[in-house]
């Protein structure tokens with residue numbers, strides 16, 4: 001019998017764990033190393049989502065392990081009014097990577113970084129309305145959850161007053177089209193802001209955006225979109241906040257995704273990848289915005305602000321990204337993965353779309369080549385088949401869209417493991433399709 005079927009373990013999990021969303025994978029994970037996690041039978045599972053899209057350097061990177069050990073032994077946590085060298089060093093390193101964003105605060109999670117950014121935007125503009133995308137995900141705490149429109153809005157009472165949303169551009173399912181059928185995002189954006197202007201009470205503080213909407217189905221903002229969005233913000237004296245929780249620190253083939261577009265946000269939030277799997281987040285902004293916020297008494301005093309341990313990890317992450325040339329690697333190996341996925345799209349009608357950039361890609365599962373109808377059932381079956389074969393891929397299911405696999409392996413992944421993952425995806429698609437042919441009634445929901 002498999003050690004993963006440890007009855008006591010699952011009974012205790014059932015009895016004591018609060019279920020916080022989705023279901024748990026049917027394995028007990030004992031350890032992780034590089035691009036693999038290992039279950040209770042010591043079976044390797046290729047991690048195509050870098051943990052929760054965070055393990056940028058793979059699991060247990062030796063440099064991170066030694067940094068944790070060294071810094072833990074020196075100093076891990078301090079009174080929030082005390083400073084240590086790793087904090088100032090990391091702020092300096094980040095500022096050098098994002099010219100114009102010279103001021104940094106170091107926090108713990110993505111939601112928290114967006115709370116701080118929203119709080120700062122409100123204080124600095126003296127306004128309170130926050131606009132985000134209809135398929136956004138910015139976190140599970142108050143203001144961040146209010147700006148999260150892809151899931152989790154129902155049943156928790158009112159969100160923050162002044163939470164507004166515009167549609168996320170979707171080139172695979174365009175709402176506004178040019179004559180050739182391609183996405184007319186400019187008309188869509190103009191139309192969306194007409195609606196925002198008609199709903200706003202005149203207190204637009206900020207737009208909060210992901211450069212690639214991940215939980216929203218890996219929707220990439222088209223080239224030119226960010227600069228048009230920044231112009232919309234400028235016209236309304238709003239700040240542009242970019243949330244690069246997943247796209248930051250090289251994943252898209254640029255250090256930050258906004259650099260491809262040449263658009264610097266007023267405020268940048270980083271999390272997930274900056275700690276490469278450990279809880280570290282950062283908010284970056286301009287000297288002017290920080291000065292205004294400070295003059296108005298900006299308060300974001302938390303238990304773990306400016307803690308030395310996560311800051312030391314952030315420094316180690318930047319060192320490894322530089323030493324192993326991982327930004328460039330995301331581009332090169334991302335192309336290998338993208339090309340392989342496109343071949344799958346050519347081979348299987350149910351692969352409707354392949355999108356994204358660098359090592360942050362999406363694969364949308366649909367009913368057929370001429371039918372973009374979502375096929376969530378097939379997507380779930382493919383995910384289950386993949387897991388059985390030793391490949392972990394996350395699938396998001398959103399109303400009106402097919403199941404979308406979010407594929408974001410560690411930047412340190414080998415070519416061999418990319419090719420192995422592609423083979424396992426192909427086998428999983430075949431197995432899911434074969435099961436459907438064998439028992440058509442089961443799949444048709």
Ligand SMILES: Cc1ncc(COP(=O)(O)O)c(C=O)c1O
Nearest residue numbers: 109110111137138139210243245
């Ligand atoms: C773009 C983005 N922002 C923020 C968050 C929230 O981060 P956390 O879960 O660390 O609070 C997430 C989490 O998935 C995310 O994808």
